[in-house]
Amino acid sequence: MTGVVEAKLAELGLTLPEVVPPIAAYQPAVQSGVYVYTAGQLPMVEGKLPCTGKVGAEVTPEEAKNLARTCVLNALAAVKSVTGDLDRIARVVKVVGFVASAADFTGQPAVINGASELLGAVLGDKGVHARSAVGVTVLPLDAPVEIEIQVELTSA
Incomplete structure (x- = not known):
């Protein structure tokens, strides 16, 4: 049976x-009490990165925003x-987004909006969260974006 979140x-x-x-050497997600913390999720699709490189150079901000959406889908998985x-999610508490950025790129918040907007579209008010959007020199496998999330669960 598909739940409400997966139906959305x-x-x-x-x-x-x-x-x-x-x-x-890590787990994709770990539960501690009523919280689940995900590891950083790359925008992997069927075991591969759709593209690599720095945002603002080899990767456009719009491409990176879409990759952030993929990262958050991987985080929800x-x-x-x-x-x-996923219907046990009471709320998304925090999103941390890393953007491999060209030296002059400063649009990290707009890139990470891809993740935030998707969480809002899927979870409504439960998807509203605190957030960091950080520019970095390089990410694992030369990924353009990496996202980690923390969610609070219902007690059931």
Whole structure:
């Protein structure tokens, strides 16, 4: 049976991907009490990065914004892997977004809006969160974007 959150994803033309396997020594998500913390999620699609490079150089800000959406889909898959049901999300508490940026690129907040806007579209008020958008020199595998999220769960 598909829950409300996954039905909303389907309504938006999206499907929850398989959990991206770790590329190092960590778990994709860990639950501690009523919170789930995801590892940084790259914009992997079927085991591969759709593109690599720096935002503002090899990758356009709009491409990066779409990659941030992919990252958050991967993060939701990681959350589901430990909770069994995305409908257990009481709220998204925090989103941290990293943008591999060209030296003169300063549009990191607009890139990470891809993740924030998708969480809002899928979860409504439960998707409103605190956030950081950080420009960095390089990310793993030369990914343009990486996203991690923290969610609070319902007690059920």
